[in-house]
Amino acid sequence: MPKTGDLRRDEAVIAEIVAFLRENDVKSVAAMDGIFGCPHEEGIDYPVGEAYPHCSYWNGRNRFTGKLEAD
Incomplete structure (x- = not known):
């Protein structure tokens, strides 16, 4: 976890989200x-x-x- 506690900028968390989206063939997201x-x-x-x-x-x-x- 980053020192700030902000998981939105944690590279490991982002990588897991991207992997999940790819594995589930997600076509679009809103953020x-x-x-x-x-x-x-x-x-x-x-x-x-x-x-x-x-x-x-x-x-x-x-x-x-x-x-x-x-x-």
């Missing part, structure tokens, strides 16, 4: 240039219309901008 909101899914990990109770950083933040939203 964000940064973290895109809480990874927990509304309606699956927590009820629709509520905040995920174990992710205090993203509660009340806009998924796209990361900025706090006014109530």
